[in-house]
Amino acid sequence: MAxxxxxxxxMSCSKDPQENLEKAIAKIREAAxxxxxxxxxxxxxxxxxxxxxxxxxxxxLAESVPGPSTEKLSTLAKELxxxxxxxxxxxxxxxxxxxxxxxxxxxxxxxxxxxxxxxPDDPAYYEKFYFTPGDLGYKVFKTKFAxxxxxxxxxxxFPEAARITALMGAEILFYPTAIGWAxxxxxxxxxxxxxxxxxxxxxxxxxxxxxVVSVNRVGxxxxxxxxxxxxxxxxxxxxxxxxxxxxxxEEVHVHELDLGETERYRTHWPFLRDRRIESxxxxxxxxxxEE
Numbered sequence: 001m002a003x004x005x006x007x008x009x010x011m012s013c014s015k016d017p018q019e020n021l022e023k024a025i026a027k028i029r030e031a032a033x034x035x036x037x038x039x040x041x042x043x044x045x046x047x048x049x050x051x052x053x054x055x056x057x058x059x060x061l062a063e064s065v066p067g068p069s070t071e072k073l074s075t076l077a078k079e080l081x082x083x084x085x086x087x088x089x090x091x092x093x094x095x096x097x098x099x100x101x102x103x104x105x106x107x108x109x110x111x112x113x114x115x116x117x118x119x120p121d122d123p124a125y126y127e128k129f130y131f132t133p134g135d136l137g138y139k140v141f142k143t144k145f146a147x148x149x150x151x152x153x154x155x156x157x158f159p160e161a162a163r164i165t166a167l168m169g170a171e172i173l174f175y176p177t178a179i180g181w182a183x184x185x186x187x188x189x190x191x192x193x194x195x196x197x198x199x200x201x202x203x204x205x206x207x208x209x210x211x212v213v214s215v216n217r218v219g220x221x222x223x224x225x226x227x228x229x230x231x232x233x234x235x236x237x238x239x240x241x242x243x244x245x246x247x248x249x250e251e252v253h254v255h256e257l258d259l260g261e262t263e264r265y266r267t268h269w270p271f272l273r274d275r276r277i278e279s280x281x282x283x284x285x286x287x288x289x290e291e
Contacts, residue, residue, distance in 0.1 A: 002146070002258075002259040002260065003256055003257065003258050003259065003260075004037050004038060004145045004146050004172075004256070004257050004259060005034075005035050005036050005037045005038070005254050005255070005256050005257075006036070006037070006038045006039075006040070006172065006211075006213055006234065006254070006255055006257055007031040007034065007036035007038070007039045007040070007252065007253055007254035007255065008039065008040045008041075008042075008213060008215040008232050008234075008245075008251075008252075008253055009024060009027040009028065009031065009039065009040070009041050009042065009045075009215070009252055010042060010215060010216060010217065010218055010230055010232045010245050010246075010250060010251045010252075010253075011023060011024065011027060011042065011045070011217065011218065011250045012217065012218050012219030012228075012250060013045065013046075013047060013048050013049075013217060013219065013221075014048070015047070015048050017046040017047055017061060020045060020046045020047060021045075021046050021069060021072065024041055024045050024046075025072070025073075025076055027250075027252050028041075028076060028080070028082070028084065029076075029080065030252045031082075031252050031254055032080040032081075032082055034252070034254040035254055036082055036254045037082060037083065037106070037144075037145040038082070038083040038085070038143065038145055038146065038148065038172075039082055039083065039084055039085065040085040040174045040176060040213055040215045041084070041085060041086050041087060041176060041215065042087065042176055042177060042178060042215045042216055042217045042232075043087045043099070043152060043153050043176040043177050043178040043215075043217070044087055044088070044089055044099070044178055045086070045087060045176075045217070046061070046069060046088065046089070047061050047089070048221050049178045049180075049217070049221055049222075049226070049228070050130075051124075051125055051126050051127045051129070051130055052124045052125070052126070052221070052222045052225075052226065053126065054126050054129040058130065059091075059097065059130070061089050062089040062090060062091035062097050063088065063089065063090070063091055064090070064091055065088050065090040065100050065102050065113050066102065066110050066113075067088075069086065069088055069102075070086065070088070070102050070104065070110060073086050073102075073104050074104045074108040074109075074110060075108060077104040077105065077106060077107075077108050078106075078107055078108030081106045081107075082106055083103065083104065083105055083106050083143045083144065083145060083148075084103070084104040085101060085102075085103055085148075085150060085174055085176065086101065086102050086103075086104065087099070087100070087101045087152065087176040088100055088101070088102060089130075090113070090115070092132075096132050097130055097131055097132060098115040098116065098131055098132055098134060099115070099116035099119070099127065099130075099131045099134075099152055099153075100113050100114065100115050100116070100134075101113060101114050101116075101150045101152055101176055103141045103143065103148070103150065105143050105144055106143065106144040106145065107144070111141045111142075111143065112139065112141060113136070113139075114134065114136060114138075114139040114150045114151070114152070115133075115134030115135065115136050116131060116133070116134050116152040116153070116154070116155060117133060117134040117138070117151075117155055117161060118133070118154045118155045118157070118158055118161070119131050119133050119154065120153075120154045124182070124222060124225070124226055127154070138151075138161060138164045138165045138168060139165070139168075140165060140168045140169050140170045146171045146172055146259060147169050147170060147171050148170060148171065148172050148173075148174060149165035149166065149168065149170030149172070149173045149174070150173075150174050150176070151165060151173060151174070151175055152175065152176055152177075153175065153176065153177045153178060153179065155175070156175045156177065156197075156200060156201050156204075156214065157200055159200075159203070159204060159207065160283065162204035162207070162208055163204075163207065163208060166204075166208035166209075166210050167272075170210060171210060171211070171259050171262060172210060172211045172212070172213060172257065172259075173204060173205070173208075173210055173211070173212045173213070174212075174213045174214075174215070175201060175212070175213070175214040175215065176215050177214055177215055177216040177217075177232075178216065178217050178228065179197060179216055179228065179229065180217075180221075180226045180227050180228035180229050181193065181226070181227050181229055182225065182226060183220070183224055183225050183226065183227055184225075190229070194229060194231060194247075197231075198214075198231070198233060198241075201214050201233075201235065202235050202239035202241070203239065205235040205236065205237055205238065205239050206237070206238055206239040206269075207271055208237075208271075208272075209237045209238075209262050209265045209266040209269070209271070209272070210237055210262055211234065211235065211236060211237055211257050211259070211261075211262075212234070212235040213233075213234050213235075214232060214233055214234075214235075215232045216228060216229065216230055216231055216232050216245075217230070218230040218246070218247075218248060218249065218250060229247050230245055230246055230247045230248060230249070230251075231244060231245060231246075231247050232244075232245040232251070232253070233245065234253075234255050234257070236257075236261060237261050237262050237265040237266075238265050238269070242255055242257075243255050
């Protein structure tokens with residue numbers, strides 16, 4: 001019955017990457033004092049969410065992965081004996097950029113990276129302008145404390161991504177996220193969007209029998225036009241919310257997870273056993289047009 005203390009940093013960001021990195025480091029230290037073993041930062045935590053506009057100058061925010069930020073976080077991970085999940089804007093080469101999450105093990109070792117597979121393109125979320133879709137496939141990382149899977153923000157709406165990552169052996173699914181409301185939206189629309197966002201991720205926990213940790217940012221950005229809704233949360237393998245963060249405030253939270261719950265839920269609700277894999281071929285089609 002393996003138990004692990006997972007945590008997240010939910011914070012607001014400034015336009016200064018170095019300031020944001022130092023702020024995240026301070027909050028990781030805070031989590032370490034609370035006993036965290038695996039800590040996840042929000043999506044693109046070193047900057048404002050810059051994808052609200054198509055601006056070539058924003059490519060200057062990118063860095064190599066591994067690179068300067070992972071070097072600092074690797075030193076920190078080794079010092080504190082914690083696993084760090086860090087979402088970064090990766091410059092692969094001139095003209096190829098990715099939305100990437102790096103994983104640093106508790107001894108400071110760089111375990112690798114996951115590149116965001118599903119790239120959105122919506123008003124104020126112009127990610128296709130910046131990011132090449134991931135080409136590393138879905139990934140799991142065998143850390144000191146648990147085998148974890150990382151998916152990023154828009155990935156969270158796709159059950160196929162969660163299923164494949166769970167089938168690869170992930171014991172916990174982490175979702176670094178940057179999602180918010182347009183400031184001119186009404187409260188009914190806001191409530192509906194938040195409920196759908198949480199429900200889809202809870203459904204991944206249920207369908208796959210694994211814990212889910214979703215980490216969002218807070219604060220107003222885009223000159224007040226966008227309010228990031230926070231609400232970072234942890235779900236058990238049957239979709240029950242173990243903790244939900246504020247919609248407004250920065251938070252550092254640490255929670256003990258019992259990974260043995262996966263065996264219990266998968267035994268009593270054997271969805272994986274009853275999968276009819278021979279019937280799933282059509283899922284690889286874009287759409288099943290009528291003949």
